[in-house]
Amino acid sequence: MGESRRGPLKSAVASSxxxxxxxCSRTACGRPAxxxxxxxxxxxxAVLGPLATxxxxxxxxxxxxxxxxxxxxxxxxxxxxxxxxxxxxxxxxDLEALANAVREAxxxxxxxxxxxxxxxxxxVDPMEVARxxxxxxxxxxxx
Numbered sequence: 630m631g632e633s634r635r636g637p638l639k640s641a642v643a644s645s646x647x648x649x650x651x652x653c654s655r656t657a658c659g660r661p662a663x664x665x666x667x668x669x670x671x672x673x674x675a676v677l678g679p680l681a682t683x684x685x686x687x688x689x690x691x692x693x694x695x696x697x698x699x700x701x702x703x704x705x706x707x708x709x710x711x712x713x714x715x716x717x718x719x720x721x722x723d724l725e726a727l728a729n730a731v732r733e734a735x736x737x738x739x740x741x742x743x744x745x746x747x748x749x750x751x752x753v754d755p756m757e758v759a760r761x762x763x764x765x766x767x768x769x770x771x772x
Contacts, residue, residue: 651684653692662690666699675701678710730764 651662665681666689668674677696681688691699701707759766 651680651690653695654689655691655695658692658695660692660694663693664691664696665689666691666696673705674708675699675705676708676710 652658653660653662654666662680664677664679667676667678667687669676677691677699680690684690699707757765758768
């Protein structure tokens with residue numbers, strides 16, 4: 630009787646260590662995933678949110694570049710859920726406030742002419758409550 634001398638089955642394909650980092654689902658993209666895309670067919674909506682806790686077959690993991698460039702089919706709506714752990718991007722109002730603060734700080738400080746023994750008295754805005762450096766706390770117009 631012939632006894633088989635085969636050892637354990639060996640794969641024809643060499644195996645490599647699987648990375649614990651989830652990758653983008655887009656073809657030929659190997660970047661790490663940062664967001665998960667889910668389609669809600671009943672509502673014709675594509676929902677893009679933070680990376681899901683675990684990978685599911687009906688969801689698509691996307692890298693930062695592909696999640697920013699995402700478009701939906703005609704007639705569909707894209708809902709982008711904000712990731713609370715990510716830093717918020719500055720709005721137009723934030724940038725305008727920053728620019729105004731820089732302009733205010735760059736202006737020369739006006740001082741009263743009486744720089745004698747009593748120290749320099751400064752003209753105070755009646756709306757100004759407090760000041761720290763170039764920042765001012767203003768009284769509410771309702772008060």
